[in-house]
Amino acid sequence: MKVLVAVKRVVDYKVQIRVKSDNSGVETQNVKMSVNPPDENAIEEAVKLKEQGLASETVAVSIGDEKSQDVLRTSMAMGIDKSILLKTQNTLEPLAVAKTLMKLIEKEKPDLVLMGKQAIDDDSNQTGQILSALLNWPQGCFISNLKIEGNKVSISREIDEGIENLETSLPAVLTCDLRLNTPRFASLPNIMKAKKKPLDIIDIDSLGIDTTPRIKTLKVIEPPKRKAGVMVSDVKELVKKLKYEAKVI
Amino acid sequence: MAVLVIAEHDNSSLKSSTLNTITAAKKLSDDIHLFILGSNIDELTNKSKDIHLLSKIIKCDNEKLKNFLPELSAPLISNLAENYSHILAPASTFGKNLLPRVSALLDITQISDVIDIVSNDTFVRPIYAGNAISQVQTNQKINLLTIRPTSFEKSEDSGGNASIEETPFVDTDLKTIFINREVSKSDRPELGNARIVVSGGRGLENSDNFKLLYELADKLNAAVGASRAAVDSGYIGNEYQVGQTGKMVAPELYIAIGISGAIQHLAGMKESKVIVAINKDLEAPIFNVADYGLSSDLFQAIPEIIKELDLLNQIES
Numbered sequence: 001m002k003v004l005v006a007v008k009r010v011v012d013y014k015v016q017i018r019v020k021s022d023n024s025g026v027e028t029q030n031v032k033m034s035v036n037p038p039d040e041n042a043i044e045e046a047v048k049l050k051e052q053g054l055a056s057e058t059v060a061v062s063i064g065d066e067k068s069q070d071v072l073r074t075s076m077a078m079g080i081d082k083s084i085l086l087k088t089q090n091t092l093e094p095l096a097v098a099k100t101l102m103k104l105i106e107k108e109k110p111d112l113v114l115m116g117k118q119a120i121d122d123d124s125n126q127t128g129q130i131l132s133a134l135l136n137w138p139q140g141c142f143i144s145n146l147k148i149e150g151n152k153v154s155i156s157r158e159i160d161e162g163i164e165n166l167e168t169s170l171p172a173v174l175t176c177d178l179r180l181n182t183p184r185f186a187s188l189p190n191i192m193k194a195k196k197k198p199l200d201i202i203d204i205d206s207l208g209i210d211t212t213p214r215i216k217t218l219k220v221i222e223p224p225k226r227k228a229g230v231m232v233s234d235v236k237e238l239v240k241k242l243k244y245e246a247k248v249i
Numbered sequence: 250m251a252v253l254v255i256a257e258h259d260n261s262s263l264k265s266s267t268l269n270t271i272t273a274a275k276k277l278s279d280d281i282h283l284f285i286l287g288s289n290i291d292e293l294t295n296k297s298k299d300i301h302l303l304s305k306i307i308k309c310d311n312e313k314l315k316n317f318l319p320e321l322s323a324p325l326i327s328n329l330a331e332n333y334s335h336i337l338a339p340a341s342t343f344g345k346n347l348l349p350r351v352s353a354l355l356d357i358t359q360i361s362d363v364i365d366i367v368s369n370d371t372f373v374r375p376i377y378a379g380n381a382i383s384q385v386q387t388n389q390k391i392n393l394l395t396i397r398p399t400s401f402e403k404s405e406d407s408g409g410n411a412s413i414e415e416t417p418f419v420d421t422d423l424k425t426i427f428i429n430r431e432v433s434k435s436d437r438p439e440l441g442n443a444r445i446v447v448s449g450g451r452g453l454e455n456s457d458n459f460k461l462l463y464e465l466a467d468k469l470n471a472a473v474g475a476s477r478a479a480v481d482s483g484y485i486g487n488e489y490q491v492g493q494t495g496k497m498v499a500p501e502l503y504i505a506i507g508i509s510g511a512i513q514h515l516a517g518m519k520e521s522k523v524i525v526a527i528n529k530d531l532e533a534p535i536f537n538v539a540d541y542g543l544s545s546d547l548f549q550a551i552p553e554i555i556k557e558l559d560l561l562n563q564i565e566s
Contacts, residue, residue, distance in 0.1 A: 013513065017377045026381050038494070094349070095358045120493065120513075122376050124361045126349035129319070133353035138425045139319060141346050144487065154428075158487045159342040160441070160496065165428035178494055179481060214358040218371065218384045226519065229540040235553040238525065238543050243561060246523045246540065248445070248502040249469060 001148070001170065003046045003055045004110035005080065006101060007062045008036040009071040010121040023219040026121075035071045038116025040078075040183035041176040045146060046114055047079035048181065054148055057081050059108060063100055065089055069199060076194035077186030083197070084108075088204040088211070094126035096211035101127075102134050103207045110171070112153075117142045117175040128175035138168040144179040250334035251280040251304075255326060256297070257343045260287045260315065263297060265442045266339035268406060269398035271302050276366040277335050280304050283411070284329065286322050288315035294413055301405035304412070311418035316427040317343065323350035324421055330355055330391055334369065340395035340497075341441075352393050359393040360385060364400040378493040378516035398441060399499035399520060433486055435473075440489065443472030445502045448491055448518070449484070450476035452507020452528065452547055456484045461551045462506060468558050474498065474518075476508045492517035507547045510535025527551075 011017055012032040020027050035043070049055035060075035060083040062068040072083035086100055105113065118125035132139035138153075144163070145156035148170075157164045158177045186194070204211065232238045242249045252274045257264040267283070274281045282305040285294055294308045309325055326347075330336060336351065338344035340362045352359040364382075365373035371386045372394065440446065447466040453459055459479075466473045474491040475484065491498055493516040503521035508514060510526070510533055518524070519538050526539035527550050536542045543550060 011377070016512065017380050019381050026377055093358045095352055095356070098353065118494065120378065123378065123493070124359075125345045126352065126359055126361060129346065129349035130353040133320075133323060133350040138423075139346075139350070140425075142342060157342075159346075159430070160488060161430065161432045162486060162488045163431040165431070166425055167428055168425040177487075178477070179487065214389055215360065215385050215387045218386050220376070220381050220383045223375070223379055223382050223519075226524075226538050227540075229524070229536070229538075229542055231536075231542045231544065235543070235545070235550055235557055238541055239554060239557040239561065241541055242502070242523070242525070246502070248523050249558070249561075 001049070001055050001112060002057045002059070002108070002110045003049055003112045003114060004105065004108060005039070005042045005046045005058065005060045005075065006113065006115035006127070007039045007043065007060050007071050007075055008116070008119045009033050009062060009064050009068045010036045010119055013037055013120055019220055019222045023221055025217065025220050033067070033070070035074050036116050036119045038118065038176050038178055041178060041180045042114035042116055043075050043078050043080060044181045044183040045176060049148065050079065059083060059110065061086065061101065061104060063088060063092060063097055063204065072199055073194050074186060076197040077191040078184055079190070081197065083199050085199065085201045086204045086207070087201050090211065092211050093213055093215060094124050095130055095214070096209070097127050098130035098134055099209050100204060100207060100211065101131055103209060105135065112170060113173045115175055117177055128173050132173035135173065138172040140166060140168065140172060140174040142177045143174050144177045146174065146180065250278065251282055251332060252278040252335045252337065253329065253333040254281060254283050255336065255338040255344065255347065256283050256285040257339050257341060258285065258287060258293060260290055261293055263293070264339070264341070265403055265439065266341050266398040268300070268403035269401045270337050270339045270396045271300065271404040272401040273363065273366060273396045274335070274337050275302050275404070277369055282307055284326065285309070286314045286325060288312050298411045298413065299407045299409050300411065301407065301409040303409050306411050306413045307416050308413065309416050309418055313420065314418065318423065318425055318427065319347040319350050320423050320425065321421050322347055323354055325416070325419060326351050327354040328419070329416065333391060335392040335394060337394050337396055340397045344395045348393055348395055355391060355393070357389050357391050357393050358387065359395065360387065361395050362397050363394045364397050378512055379519065380512065397497055399497050403442070433488060437466060438470065438472045440472040440474055440496055440498060443500050445469045445471035446474045446498055446500045446521070447471045447504045447506065448474035448476065448508060449479055449506050450508030451478040451482060453479060453484055459484055461548070465551050465555055468555055476514050505535050505539070506551065508535055509533045510538065
């Protein structure tokens with residue numbers, strides 16, 4: 001079984017982001033960037049499948065500019081065998097990302113595609129579902145448990161009501177929730193080793209896909225700030241305030 | 250042109266997220282159709298006729314649609330798409346799982362998690378866990394939107410008289426088998442639309458201590474929520490998680506207990522009307538968004554609050 005993992009380079013989850021002063025977007029220059037957190041779960045799961053002898057090869061793919069090589073190196077330091085950067089200076093919408101991945105999948109022929117359930121920058125939560133529909137492969141979204149036996153895939157999905165259990169078969173597209181596993185830290189020797197692993201760069205234009213944006217961002221603004229609150233001295237005061245001032249209990 | 254809303258339901262009643270989404274649709278058109286896909290949904294369809302804002306209900310009733318597998322529903326939706334200017338679904342795990350497949354089938358870019366509708370082609374959505382708000386415009390022939398339920402009021406579920414139309418089920422070759430759904434039963438209000446939410450974090454220390462939180466929640470007739478840390482630690486199930494990768498809530502009162510307030514948690518609750526934070530650590534970022542903060546040991550504070558509430562009730566009765 002060959003596993004393909006899609007990885008996005010995003011502003012690190014700990015960074016307090018800033019909206020650009022011209023309201024054109026969010027500042028990403030000189031900001032710490034990292035692997036999109038649920039994508040790390042996808043990487044971890046792929047590496048585990050390899051360690052368990054279920055995966056024969058693991059490949060990470062990212063779409064972005066030259067700098068996205070760093071998240072691919074991180075993926076390989078975590079144990080991914082090789083990686084591919086689909087190079088573009090543009091920001092692609094989820095539909096275009098899925099179409100681009102589909103082109104690569106036709107070439108790489110993986111049996112399983114893993115990715116995070118959403119990117120923490122644009123929070124769209126679409127790419128895996130679109131890719132599954134384009135490929136006509138089974139879809140498993142927001143998974144928190146995965147078991148593969150032969151061709152059979154058993155998954156647990158985190159849904160608003162609790163957990164949903166499904167059974168399906170390879171090939172499949174699965175999107176990972178944060179509770180699927182605990183991503184490992186890359187050790188220093190593995191970071192060194194990852195520098196020697198293969199990283200191919202393919203110009204996205206060579207794939208012949210129309211990635212023209214369909215959506216125009218008119219402006220990006222800061223959310224309204226909440227009014228400063230007060231500290232209360234004890235429970236009595238708190239309950240009184242809630243009852244007579246805020247009138248919510 | 251008419252607008253189509255995809256119903257979220259459990260085959261017997263509509264989820265409140267559907268009613269929020271219908272309200273959003275009202276901003277786009279007066280001709281709102283509700284598409285109910287499910288199994289044995291005659292009664293559900295008849296009940297839904299009364300929803301004030303609806304002009305038509307389209308139903309597709311088939312045993313195979315019982316478990317809402319998106320591979321089956323998406324083609325049925327895209328088959329109807331050309332009659333509509335907009336197709337809306339709630340931005341719940343139901344809608345998130347389904348609508349992007351329609352996007353693939355129609356070759357239309359979807360706009361996720363819409364919190365405001367400026368005009369028929371301009372929409373507002375949060376990005377970066379709600380730390381930035383993006384206004385976007387599109388001129389695609391059909392607009393696909395998922396709607397954040399907490400950003401729109403629930404529509405009236407009475408006073409209407411929608412017509413009912415049936416659309417035939419078309420099967421899709423499906424490799425997925427539904428096994429089961431593990432749903433926790435609770436008499437408390439639903440987290441997504443409760444008036445009061447009492448939420449616990451890592452400060453609760455274990456699942457046993459969450460009982461203290463349940464007691465407080467019951468006293469207030471509140472829903473229970475949790476931070477990701479508490480869910481990850483196994484104190485409580487994933488369906489209670491509030492935050493960027495969990496549920497979005499906007500109750501009148503949100504009480505955060507033993508929650509430090511990571512950006513990702515704030516993303517899920519900072520639209521609440523009144524926020525209370527109870528935490529030992531005065532430096533906890535949750536205090537930055539709280540209307541009322543109490544720096545206290547929660548194991549002392551919770552029983553005291555319960556006592557005070559009992560006292561209040563005695564005075565009133």
